[in-house]
Amino acid sequence: MASFTLHGIPVSRGIAIGRAHLLAAAALDVKHYLVAEEHLEAEVQRLQQALVAVHKELQTLWLDLPKDAPTELGAFIDVHALILSDPMISEAPLDIIRTRHYNAEWALLTQIDELSAQFDEIEDPYLRERKADIQQVAERVLKVLMGSAQPLAAVGDGEYQAQMIVVAHDISPADMLQFRDRSFIGFVTDVGGQNSHTAIVARSLDIPAAVGMSQASTLVAQDDWIIIDGDAGVVIVNPSALVLEQYRERQNALQRARKKLNKLKKTPAVTKDGTPITLLANIELPDDCAAAMEAGANGVGLFRSEFLFMGRNSRIPSEDEQFEQYKRAVVAMKGRPVTIRTLDIGADKPLDQTEHTALNPALGLRAIRYCLAEPQLFLAQLRAILRASAFGKVRILIPMLAHAFEIDQSLAMIAQAKAELREEGVKFDETVQVGAMIEIPAAALALPMFVKRMDFLSIGTNDLIQYTLAIDRVDYEVAHLYNPLHPAVLQLIAMTIAAGHKAGIDVAVCGEMAGDVKLTRLLLGMGLREFSMHPAQLLSVKQEILNSDLARLAPQTRKIMRSMEPDAIADAVQQLQLM
Numbered sequence: 001m002a003s004f005t006l007h008g009i010p011v012s013r014g015i016a017i018g019r020a021h022l023l024a025a026a027a028l029d030v031k032h033y034l035v036a037e038e039h040l041e042a043e044v045q046r047l048q049q050a051l052v053a054v055h056k057e058l059q060t061l062w063l064d065l066p067k068d069a070p071t072e073l074g075a076f077i078d079v080h081a082l083i084l085s086d087p088m089i090s091e092a093p094l095d096i097i098r099t100r101h102y103n104a105e106w107a108l109l110t111q112i113d114e115l116s117a118q119f120d121e122i123e124d125p126y127l128r129e130r131k132a133d134i135q136q137v138a139e140r141v142l143k144v145l146m147g148s149a150q151p152l153a154a155v156g157d158g159e160y161q162a163q164m165i166v167v168a169h170d171i172s173p174a175d176m177l178q179f180r181d182r183s184f185i186g187f188v189t190d191v192g193g194q195n196s197h198t199a200i201v202a203r204s205l206d207i208p209a210a211v212g213m214s215q216a217s218t219l220v221a222q223d224d225w226i227i228i229d230g231d232a233g234v235v236i237v238n239p240s241a242l243v244l245e246q247y248r249e250r251q252n253a254l255q256r257a258r259k260k261l262n263k264l265k266k267t268p269a270v271t272k273d274g275t276p277i278t279l280l281a282n283i284e285l286p287d288d289c290a291a292a293m294e295a296g297a298n299g300v301g302l303f304r305s306e307f308l309f310m311g312r313n314s315r316i317p318s319e320d321e322q323f324e325q326y327k328r329a330v331v332a333m334k335g336r337p338v339t340i341r342t343l344d345i346g347a348d349k350p351l352d353q354t355e356h357t358a359l360n361p362a363l364g365l366r367a368i369r370y371c372l373a374e375p376q377l378f379l380a381q382l383r384a385i386l387r388a389s390a391f392g393k394v395r396i397l398i399p400m401l402a403h404a405f406e407i408d409q410s411l412a413m414i415a416q417a418k419a420e421l422r423e424e425g426v427k428f429d430e431t432v433q434v435g436a437m438i439e440i441p442a443a444a445l446a447l448p449m450f451v452k453r454m455d456f457l458s459i460g461t462n463d464l465i466q467y468t469l470a471i472d473r474v475d476y477e478v479a480h481l482y483n484p485l486h487p488a489v490l491q492l493i494a495m496t497i498a499a500g501h502k503a504g505i506d507v508a509v510c511g512e513m514a515g516d517v518k519l520t521r522l523l524l525g526m527g528l529r530e531f532s533m534h535p536a537q538l539l540s541v542k543q544e545i546l547n548s549d550l551a552r553l554a555p556q557t558r559k560i561m562r563s564m565e566p567d568a569i570a571d572a573v574q575q576l577q578l579m
């Protein structure tokens, strides 16, 4: 097998070594998990039963055909019944379950994808058309599988260990959540940028990933061996034994370093000169609180609540459902503050796959704009968050604010939610703090408007960079322009930190810059005292803080802030690391 290397954008650290699992777009809607050895036959039976059920369904359809129905209709049903009985559908997917341990839905779709590819090559247009019939039959089986039968338990610790690396043209953040299974150890996509939400989810899953790989999904074959070097953004396909050995050694060294870091879990984050720093966690779902607690986070600085809304075919979670989830997070954090950001839907976080997006989604009806346009939905979320505040310390964070009237309307909606709950006798924290994301340059340039109305600020550097530099954070063709150290970006961040301090309100950074150890000292020097990041990054950042001396960093940082030369800034930031 030929070995080759692909270069892309590093988005998530570490090294992954595993087999390629090519993900076809059609396969995204079903759950993917590996079935434990002892459940394999039951999983095979689950698929067999679904096949029998569809047979019966087709028979009933045939019998119920009206007498005057066109003859083609009966013929179509016959063709579907024939397809269903063909070993390519009735047997091949069963083998996939037995040999690859895929769950039934995944096994069926894998087989359908392989068949579809073969059909694409057929020249006879009539036969080529039969691909659609096969897909329709598969859909019927999937419906039965997903509707009735209970999926079996996924593989547990120490069981079947086929480690897979997902290779796809693109994976949406919601789809990525389908792969929260220990068997998936890495992601490679053709498209995407450093701070696309797909990359962010990979970081939060603490899985090595590389995006912007251009042709990866066409060059890599199913089951190829792959190494992802997450730090370098390099993917090595079918590596030689020597290369594999070297990477295994690096992987072991990384694991050892990680173990060492774990010793810092209980150490307070204090700089050498005694300044305490608050380290918070970014989470997507309440389950992530376990990792936040494990890393010793002081609380949650960003709960991206939109992940509760995604991948549900546009079915919005009810107020009660949301309340249960927020409460779970609040209880899990055991009294530490949980900052729940209100729905930040839109752009690269659509509510569902099929949603038609605007021409310029990042500039469109997203986040608070969407919420204010859908007041009932917004009110339900605010009520749910407030109800959760009766169970611990909750803060509300509003994304994408730029206008005073948006702040005022948001606050009015919160007041309305509170008034309703009060009237209904439902408990909540009357003093719940409300903060603004500073992630649009206009906000950073109009800070008095914010500090006057808000209890705290949180800088969303991912969007702040996107909007300041006018580059789409998910477009890999402009990814090289995405520079957190651009002097304009640094000025906006510094201005926000200073304005917050002057007004006596807390300022955090919750964008990806907060978790980048290469930038920890710069941000400390700029006066930042609250960092919010993925739990996996927290201990490395803490280590950097423990080794930092603010008295020495501050004058150097002031010098950096006076510079407008990108190379000089980059050099000086590197120098900070050595201080």
Ligand code: PEP
Residues within 6 Å of the ligand: 200, 302, 304, 344, 439, 459, 460, 461, 462, 463, 464, 510, 511, 512
């Ligand atoms: C940001 O923009 O920096 C941020 C934290 O929010 P998100 O990445 O979810 O847009």
Ligand code: MG
Residues within 6 Å of the ligand: 399, 439, 460, 462, 463
């Ligand atoms: Mg943002």
